[in-house]
Amino acid sequence: MNNKQKALVKSTVAVLKSNGADLTQYFYNRMFNHNPELKNLFNMSHQASGKQQHALAGAVLAYAEHIENPTLLINILRSIGNKHVSLNIKPEQYNIVGLHLISSIKEVLGKAATDELLEAWTQAYHELAQIMISIEDGIYCSNLNKNGGWKGWRTFIISKIVEESMEVKSFYLKPKDGQPIAEYLPGQFISVKTYIPSLGYEQPRQYSLSSAFTPKYYRISVKKEKNQFNPDGIVSHIMHSKLAGDEIEVSAPAGIFHINPLSEYPLVLISGGIGVTPLLSMLETNENNNRNPVVWLHSCRDQTVHSFKDHIDYLEQNNEWLTTHIFYENKNKEDDQAIHEGRINLHEVKEEILIDNAKYYICGPEAFIKVQYNSLMQLGIAGENIFYEEFGPQLLHLN
Template sequence: MTTSTTLLDRKTIEIIKSTVPVLAEHGEAITKRFYEMMFKNHPELLNIFNHANQKQGKQPKALANTIYAAAQYIDNLEAILPVVKQIAHKHRSLEIKAEHYPIVGEHLLLAIKDVLGDAATDEIIDAWGRAYGIIADVFIQVEREMYQESATKQGGWNGFREFTVAKKVKESSVITSFYLKAKDCGPISNYQAGQYISVRCKMNGEEYTHIRQYSLSDSPGKDYYRISVKQETSNGETPDGIVSNYLHNNVNEGDVLEVTAPAGDFVLNQENSDPVVLISGGVGLTPMISMLNTIVRDQPQRKVTFIHAAINGETHAMNEHVKNIVNKYENVTSYICYEKPTEDDRAENRFHKEGFIDDAWLKSILNNDNGEYYFCGPVPFMKVVNSTLKEFVPEEKIHFEFFGPADQLN
């Protein structure tokens, strides 16, 4: 990457850096316009991108943050290599290829010019054109290595592979698990606890295919992949989830789904035996269950604190499974927070805290600053957890995953 950035002359770097304040102010407007123009000219890309994230503005915001970071660190892209790798994992899982990058670059420059007007001088557009070429090359290089690794590992593959739904299990009132086995009965890629797969659905009445990424919710090393999907229903602000409702209502045992090989950099660190704290909200528990199952299987003496927040006992998935683990392993402790517990929840003392997870409660049950901390869930939940952990946990020990486009936690 150092060699790549040196291809940019000092003047180009200075021009790019000078546009940072403009990107901070107009970044989302630029990326929103970018997607509008690109999908108009290349509607086939709607087979790849998440339509809901476009409508809700999540994807334009995530792209704006990425462009902003790239502009800030254009002379030191190594500084944002972790972000590049995180995005590259998603791209590999979605089958983004090198030939897509020129299309993106063309429409990004058009959008910058369209939104900024005369302020986007030829000099600025030219500088951004050269800078985009460097940034694109970095992504292409990283993703090329990921595609090669995915295809050459035992049981690995590139592209979409057909998997049969071997079992469908209702885990709660809103979450259902799907056990997926390779239709060709061949071996499947192993993975690291915390990773995800992409599922592509072709639905009757829909012009384009829909792809969603779901965390694998069981320990690796099995002859199946398990995903546990929350049925997303309209809350007035967001519509029903197209794919989640399709999976819940239309996909049954024996049906076939198209899947890409596991990906993702939010993974359990098994190189040491330090204590682990797993904190989840709602369906954010899926990668945590994978991590928990993996620890008790491979490192049964490792201390684990499992903290989960749900609306109530009816929506709480895999509660019995976690309780069984806690009863079996003395080193595993579990805490539950219910936002709106039912009368049965109260009568049977199913939870430790009512309401939302907050700073004071987290601090009261977390007194170890030497462990590894992992969390996942709704963004407001993640912001609270992140803010609390940063007070007493070193940054390198804090790990989190967004379900959907990356957001800002600070």
């Protein structure tokens, strides 16, 4: 792009931001009307909630704002690239998205969308697409070069199902072909894809791998959402209805939220609800490797939804390197007296979590992450030592 084109793109950011909802709604409606096959790739619950639209607008406009130096967004682009790889996004699909995005920009800007401006946006999108394709090609190649690695979807069999709480089941997945599976970093996720009869097409979902790596299986732990007719609950209800022996399509492990299993720094793990899953993988990996000091803070509604409680209690009782603080929003008289009542308050336990050279990992709902991140910053923790995983479209950019 030349400087004039960059200036044209940047000049439209403000108006597109103010019309972000219209832009993305028009985009997705147009794309799914012309290319309905893409419904098999996109999480339609995030379409219904508007989260996907918000995430797309945020990413595209952030790129436009930083058009002169897009490397400032490299971590965001890498995160998106990992999601795309887990969905087996292909380079040619960027052309489809680009066509509908430029048409949507034209629709929103109306008479202001001159041919010169649309050409500048077309060139900007082309350059963004090339950056993403390059990032994703690198991840695909890395996956293929791993022992047991693969590209795209691979059929796995559910070998075992374990109830972890009133809402959560763990699924043990083994490859149907009996060949090795790729190793992963603790905290990463896989995508699973299953047919949804009520929709008439397949739906993918990302689930964190909830155990340390073992060459025998992958384990994911799925929370059953309350309303199966709510778009957010469709896949979780289908998953909870599956039986041992059922088949499911799985992508190779991906994700930038992880620890270095060989590192020697202390860990402070902060989870809310089902956010326990990637942190449990970190904890089990630490147990198998360095046994660095770990402080884990976990918050959930009550004991009935406290997944992996017995397992983590056992680890704490048998390992001096692990300390836990559990918070129940609804604490009963029968609950352990050591359990805190209410939600996590990091200031309440600051003496135990302010550890030299520690790394802090947060996982849970969007509001939960914001509260814990801000608390850590107030306590003097540097942003570069705080990492977080937001389930669903990436709406938070706190670092």
